[in-house]
Amino acid sequence: MFQPGEGWQQEEISKNWKSDGPKNPLIPGQSFTFRVAVLQRCFEIYVNDQLYGSFEFVKFPKQINYVRAYGDFEKITQFHHRMLFPLVFPRTLMCPDRIAFQSDVPRRYETGTVVAMECIAKGPPSTEFSICFQCNDSGRTVLRFQVNFDRTTVSRSYQREDNSFASDDEETEGEFPFVRGKLFKIAFGLGDRAFLIAVNGQYFTYYNFPVRPFSISTLKCFTNDVGDFAVRSLEYHSDSPLLSRVEKLSII
Template sequence: MNIWKAKVLTEVPFGHVLIVSGKVKPHPNKISLDLTDNVNAENESETVFLKIEANFREGQIIRSMFQPGEGWKQEEISKNWKCDGPKNPLVPGQCFTFRVAVLQRCFEIYVNDQLYGSFEFVKFPKQINFVRAYGDFEKITQFHHRMLFPLVFPRSLMCVDRVAFQSDVPRRYETGTVVAMECIAKGPPTTEFSICFQCNDTGRMILKFHVNFDKTTVSRSYQREDNSFASDDEETEGEFPFVRGKLFKIAFGIGDRSFLIAVNGQYFTYYNFPVRPFSISTLKCFTNDVGDFAVRSLEYHSDSPLLSRVEKLSII
């Protein structure tokens, strides 16, 4: 069973939507998605505001919630709102998407971009802090937290092929924001991957963090106004802390003038912002034709002081 989790950057109020995409294993049993206040149940009890469970053996999707001291409740097992749709639209071996919109009285649930149903909540879930997926999926390829009302933010950005993972949040990264990711890169010695932060206004990459296992180099660069990458802008100094097939955790902190980057609990380097002003709320990860890159967890934080937190948040 795979487990994937994400910590949201901000609250998930009315008018927001959470989107999780991935790929189902060839012979699945269940895939579950939880919207919860705590994934570790430490210091405070865990509340699951919505649990969506796709059950392949029974061919249905179950919705429920969990409250401390009360257990699981409000279980709903009903057919797809689409009369001609299957009770479980997820297909073994195929990609899937859960989209959950927060309305005034209920969650509205979409499966593979089709309206599936709704789930009423007893009280408004103001403290959704984590999204957790677990079960028989190969990997999670997308996690978006978007604002739909009163304005759509961030807007959709065009993307090239070979996207391994992407995520965006409903406000721009402020100074002090840290993005921490547990990742693993597999493949032959010629495997490469990139972690990129994209400007909302122009669509250009403010930082392209590129790892080349064949050359054992880690380059940092940015996209110019003509959308090109120039070798004169590249920085490659530093050690090579990555191993193919081994889990690593990397954290990117937004400072006053630069990105601060740490890997596996150790400060790695910094990268000065190439242009100002800019607005980032989107990250995208790419790999080459032979590589296999997966994000196992994703955390957004917005506290200070920055440097000590970047190193701490990159500890596996």
């Protein structure tokens, strides 16, 4: 356990940790799932859907605001917040496409919510990636923010009822602030009528909501066959005022 001002307390680990499983169930180079359930008296930890062990609280945490991953991770491709009851698998997470990263929260984004992401895109000049926000009810994309390095364009569009993305719906105005292989931070703010978007501390554009009403709790990031896209950090914020926070939260 980590205590502020004291560092890591190894004796707490040996006393509070309980496990009947293998000491290390992970295999280098293979992907795995890691789940943590916050219960009344402990964290229950699952690796690849198997109970690995439990860690009893020294005292119940008042509020958990951050999750940090340390060590030699190649890439984290999913980060989901779940409620144990009811146990649901959102429709928006079912997708056969090439997903680089996805995340959902157990309640919809309210007006004033800001999602900030620190990301990096690598690959040849033909690399593309997109960040999509999807409607919980229909599964359709309310905003697709697509970056094309070959054309140096950033397009914004939405998914129609027939699930198509038509070119006449796209917006492409604006600068091109992205560089292959260079870390960037982007923030999406949910306003009353539009998404507000900022990149690296600068206001980038807005995108009017294509339909109303809708409910969003899921984002997905896609890349084409030649590109590599990774999310280094993901933050959710919900205070105000919105525009100043969108710019501030996108500062890298």
